[in-house]
Amino acid sequence: MKGVLPIVTIVAAILALWYAAAVGMNAAWTRDQAVRAGVELSLAEVVADTLHQERPKLPAPHQVAAELWDTTVAKKITSKRSLVYHAGITLSATLLGFAIGTAAGIALAIGIVHNRAMDMSVMPWAIASQTIPILAIAPMIIVVLNSVGVQGLLPKAFISAYLSFFPVVVGMVKGLRSPDAMQLDLLKTYNASSVQTLWKLRWPSSMPYLFASLKVGMAASLVGAIVGELPTGAVRGLGARLLAGSYYGQTVQIWSALIGAAVLAAALVGLIGLAQRITLRRMGMAR
Template sequence: MRQSILPVLTVVLIILGIWYLAAAWMNATWTLQQAERAEQTLTTVEVLQDTMQQDRPKLPAPHQVAVELWETTAEKKITSKRSLVYHGWITLSATLLGFAIGTGLGILLAVGIVHNRAMDMSVMPWAIASQTIPILAIAPMIIVVLNSVGVTGLLPKAFISAYLSFFPVVVGMVKGLRSPAPMQLDLMRTYSASQSQVFWNLRLPASVPFLFTSLKVGIAASLVGAIVGELPTGAVAGLGARLLAGSYYGQTIQIWSALIAAAVLAASLVGIVSLLERLTLHKMGMRT
């Protein structure tokens, strides 16, 4: 842990450095244009100062995003429409519901694929095909279709999120359920074990490490799905809605802070899954 702090900090500092340089360079054009219009001449220091504090910069400087993040999380009541925590929660609830649906569906499909030859041949190509369709194209369709049958609110977003997250779960679980060595399956045959006994005693426990790897990919995909699901609906709440509103009004600082919030949320979700993984494998007695 301690050994990794220095490299991680170094990388963070480098990224911040590049970010500041890029902000100065990109925002300078506007500063200079404004100065020209006002027939002023600015010193280099003045130009640099201005690039760091514009209202609608092309690229907001890191400290502007940090201030915005602070104001919209810590200084707003979480019930406020301007609170990122409020919007984050809206997106998070869709993410978690979608993740649950996607994981359940993925596990069921994987169990079917492993035990049924017909499903093995038929489901996998469709699962792969489903992932080649751009999510941005199909998301509005899902929302429109579900709306027309009266399903609104959280569920349509959760479905889009599930649509993205079931796939890694299927792939990982199929691999996991098939991971026992031939010898292990032979051993079960010498006990004349039934297919369900083989499943519960051997295939399922053997698949757990694979499942968690998939879940980490899946939960990040779920979040992307939930955010994308908020874009075409003209949703008024959620991180996606913040992104959309920000882009309508050229509020780059708001966009960037929503982006950072989404990234932090994704990282925390993956971190929680990793923690669950460690606890589960430890409880199962496996060396991690």
């Protein structure tokens, strides 16, 4: 297990830095309180207090860990205070949005590769769509969809899709165009139709590009879903936890939701990586 030592070292360094930052950032409050109460605190007392405040500027790692434990393992999944429950809400929007975004991205890429007019026109729009801050457009999407009677999962999924289709389009256009001239000529000598060329050559050739795009798209989907939860009144989901936490100064809750989101993203991207390894190995394209 040679790989373990470097990882442990990095994690330890991050934790040390985190604790140091927590002490530094929370100390002002501790001293302030001490002055008001008229007590003199020793350095050890100050440090001890900075790591156990209820609403610290920066919660210490063990506080976040305790909160995570409390809201995942100790609570029932159906509880509104369970992080697993909220992550599940976000996950369902993420996955639905990811599916819509991926399908739309692949469809657009196929259109771009096969149709000259689309080739010239779609990409600038796709790029323009990504330059609009999602935080600005997300409430519009929610409001517009709500006014036509679409509520709940779908508006959030739509924002997810809005973010995740882009990397798929870019990657798949490149992937579908990756077969070289010789490969395309070969199919021309068979008088293959463009549909046959797509299925037998372009699609399989694009797999490495697809998986790379999916990883980026998945992370973007999760961000989209969380952002989509903010303007809905922050009722449910990781985004709601973040927003509620910031309303009430619950920094520990914010940090645990952030870490929950990060773990979720890592798990999802890891799953895609696994699918990628299996698929490409089966296709003889593993590198």
